[in-house]
Amino acid sequence: MTAADLQKSKKMSFRNKTNPPKVCKCLPKIPFEVLIGCFQESERVSFQSASSFYSNAFGQGRRNTFSGKSCLYRTVDLRTKFEEYLYDNLPIFDSEVICQKLQFLDIFCESMKIKGKPLYHIRDVFSLCNTYLYELIKGIEQDGSVIIHNNSLEYSFLKQFSCVVSENEELLPVFSSHEYLKSWFSKKQKELLEWKVDETFQHTTEEYQDDQLGILITMFVNQMHGHFLYFQEKNSKYCKKWMQENITELPKHLFECLKSAAEKTQKYRDHLAYSHNDGFSIPKIIDADFEIIHHLSNLRSSSWKMLSISKLNEILSFSSTENFTSCPKGKIHKFVYYEPYNILQLTKAMLSYKYDRPSEFYKLGECQEYQKLDVNNSSKKYSTVVMPVSLQLNSILPKRQTTSIFATKAKFINTELVETTFLYKSCNSDTKNPYLTLGGFILQKDDTNRTRIIDSKMYHFGGILQTDFALSLFVAKSRKELKPRVEWMMEKVREKGFVLDEEKELVWRTFCEYCREYFKVDPNELE
Helix, strand or coil: CCHHHHHHHHHHHHHHHHCCCCCCCCCCCCCHHHHCCHHHHCCCCCCCCCHHHHHHHHCCCCCCCCCHHHHHHHHHHHHHHHHHHHHHHCCHHHHHHHHHHHHHHHHHECCCCCCECCCCCHHHHHHHHHHHHHHHHCCCEECCEECCCCCCCCCHHHHCHHHHHHHCCCCCHHHHHCHHHHHHHHHHHHHHHHCCCCCCCCCCCCCCCCHHHHHHHHHHHHHHHHHHHHHHHHCHHHHHHHHHHHHHHCCHHHHHHHHHHHHHHHHHHHHCCECCCCCCCCCCCCHHHHHHHHHHHCCCCCCEEECCCCCCCCCEEEEECCCCECCCCCEEEEEEEEECCCHHHHHHHHHCCCCCCCCCCEEECCCCEEECCCCCCHHHCCCEEEEEEEECCCCCCCCEEEEEEEEEEEEEECCEEEEEEEEEEEECCCCCCCCEEEEEEEEEEEECCEEEEEEEEEEECCHHHHCHHHHHHHHHHHHHHHHHHHHHHHHHHHHCCCCCCCCCCHHHHHHHHHHHHHCCCCHHHCC
């Protein structure tokens, strides 16, 4: 190398140090999917680079400085650090349950995806179930003995599932804590014992469907998302560095998920921006209203900031930097928590609640208008109820009043209720001093008798209620009232024997009409 070449090399080196490659200032959160299957894949999976996608969506991409294999090792390190954090910050039983749910996703999902592995025959389900049981208990000693896989007996662990669980209850807390999972495995055990091998079986390209397995995957993924987001909040420096070093190495499908979340946020900001002159002045519910509520429930968006009052495995509280209203200083908040109740019973309780607790700061008036859904009219796809609503945080701050429209939506898999959405939106609001709200509750089945609740709302109360003091008070009181409110509403519906009169409980009636029309299911007949 000549002296001139050496001098040129030094200049280039200095230039690279002073002008490093541009990295997105607002890095997205690490997608939870990177954790799925990383242990199993650590020795044989190579990543597909997403540098070109990163460049297009977030600016100039970083040059790949390490191989996909290195990125995978870093992912294993991330998974290990996450599990260690759980063990350090939760009771041993709870952390064991969460880690065993993670193992379930490792076995039943495709690597780094929240999609179940393709199944082509019931024997594929048996095989995965058997593998999961074996992975949970292999090599673990109990009472001085080691549990050994019996290779001479096909699907040996699944065939002996009841015995395996009863004899190793302390080693398998996931089954004692999750009734739906245990019931599904018992069902698979029964199917296996009754199954007769088809000697003429030939492989097919048509996938075998197990709806309950899909429900289980959704349950576990929803919970893991929350835990992993909390972990990232408490280990922000480590996670930001991890994302900076690995974002260009993420598999293509993960990067597209991040890009999709950003595009949806932009879409709602640009095209579904509500104003008190149009969206909040007409008593009507459209698909876009439900779309926004479900978008707000998504934990993937980087616009969500976790509040300090959040607690791991309890209530997660978030605020967002987004504002979909035309009013300045519009706010968005969200709470994510779990209640130990059946989703159908909790749906009945929530949709019949009168907001009549003594400490309640919301009050509902009498129904002003009821409109039944009309499938032939695109603007009347949902049954709706219009009622006056008042808000009074305390005796000092003024009371605000508006009129709101309420609607509901359901999701069934076969005849099994897995999700309920209860939406409300203010209408006919005062244009000079607007009190605007668009919010709702999404109830998601998390177990046979456990439900995940996402309470999200965007709002502008106007006047003094829009000051930082009043808003902080509103968020604090909202969080404080969450669980007492649920206890109260459950007590009220329990007094009725969980039987509701549609003629009196109009919000419940909107739900029943939706279910009967779109799913041919009558919620009153479900148990």
